[in-house]
Amino acid sequence: MRLDIITCLPKILESPFDQSILKRAQQKGLVEVHVHDLRDYSPFKHRQVDDYAYGGGAGMVLMTEPIARCIRHLSEARNYDAVVYMTPDGKRFDQPMANQLSLLKNIILLCGHYKGVDERIREKFVTHEISIGDYVLSGGELAAAVVADALIRLLPGVLSDETSALTDSFQDGLLAPPVYTRPADFEGMRVPDILLSGHEAAIEQWRYDQALARTRERRPDLLKED
Missing domain, CATH: 3.40.1280.10 (SPOUT methyltransferase, trefoil knot domain)
Structure with a gap:
C-alpha cells in the first residue's frame, strides 16, 4: 500500500x-x-x-x-x-x-x-x-x-500476530472482551478462573459472552437485536 x-x-x-x-x-x-x-x-x-x-x-x-x-x-x-x-x-x-x-x-x-x-x-x-x-x-x-x-495495521505482515487485528473491537460487531496478564492476583483482584483453566472452547465462549455483555452495556447501538 x-x-x-x-x-x-x-x-x-x-x-x-x-x-x-x-x-x-x-x-x-x-x-x-x-x-x-x-x-x-x-x-x-x-x-x-x-x-x-x-x-x-x-x-x-x-x-x-x-x-x-x-x-x-x-x-x-x-x-x-x-x-x-x-x-x-x-x-x-x-x-x-x-x-x-x-x-x-x-x-x-x-x-x-x-x-x-x-x-x-x-x-x-x-x-x-x-x-x-x-x-x-x-x-x-x-x-x-x-x-x-x-x-x-490490517495489512498482512504488519502485526507480529496477524490474528490480533481480527479480534479487535468492532471486527465482529462487538466490543472486545476484558483482557488480563500476569500477575494472576493483583492486590486481591484475581484473574477469572476460566482464563487459567486451559479449556480453549470454554475460554472462547467466556470471551464471547463478555464481549456481548460489554457491548450491550456500553454500545447497544452496535447490536442488531429485535
Whole structure:
C-alpha cells in the first residue's frame, strides 16, 4: 500500500509515522507513507494556499489551484484507487470501512484546514469523504493519521500476530472482551478462573459472552437485536 497525505501543515504528521507499528511497517516495505506540503504546489510567490470565502463570513478556504496541482502531479506517476477528503461532514469512519480501504493499493488522504477546501475540489477529485467523529479539529491531519493507522495495521505482515487485528473491537460487531496478564492476583483482584483453566472452547465462549455483555452495556447501538 502507498498512502500520500496532502497537507498545509506537514510537520504535524512527522511523529505518528515515525513510531511503533507504523514505523516498522514502513521499514518492512509493507507500506509507503508520503506527506506532501501543499505550499510546494502554490502558484503564488509567498506560497499562499488559502483565501477568503466568496459571499463573506469568518474563516479562510483552501484554494483549488494548489490541491489540483498536487493531485495531478501524484497521478502522473500512478493510478489512485481513492482520493479521501478528511472532513467533519464525511461518512463516519468505522472498522468495516477500514477493512474495505485496507484492500486498496494507492490512496490519497487530503487534509482540510481552516473552513475546508473549495467545493469544486470535492466535486472534481474526491472519491471518498470521511469523518472520524462528530466534532471539529483544527485540521484534517490528525484524522488522516487515525485513518492511516487503522488501515496499516490490517495489512498482512504488519502485526507480529496477524490474528490480533481480527479480534479487535468492532471486527465482529462487538466490543472486545476484558483482557488480563500476569500477575494472576493483583492486590486481591484475581484473574477469572476460566482464563487459567486451559479449556480453549470454554475460554472462547467466556470471551464471547463478555464481549456481548460489554457491548450491550456500553454500545447497544452496535447490536442488531429485535
